[in-house]
Amino acid sequence: MTTRGMKEDEMRIIADCISDAIHNRGDxxxxxxxxxxxxxxCKQHPVLV
Structure with missing residues (x-):
């Protein structure tokens, strides 16, 4: 994630996505x-090579 230049705000979004996926795994x-x-x-933060 840091390789893509993501910061604290994006980490919160990712954590929310993980939590939502776990809690809604049947939906x-x-x-x-x-x-x-x-x-x-991921489109907003591409991997820079």
Whole structure:
């Protein structure tokens, strides 16, 4: 995560996504929403090589 330049705010978002995924593991629609959030976050912070 730090390789992508993410800071404290992004860490909170990631923690929320992990918690939401655990608590909603049987809800495909919710998991899809979480996946979309993660993809957007990764697009905003690409890996620099």
């Amino acid at each position: 495909a629609a919710k998991l899809e929403h979480i996946s979309d959030q993660v993809h957007e976050l």
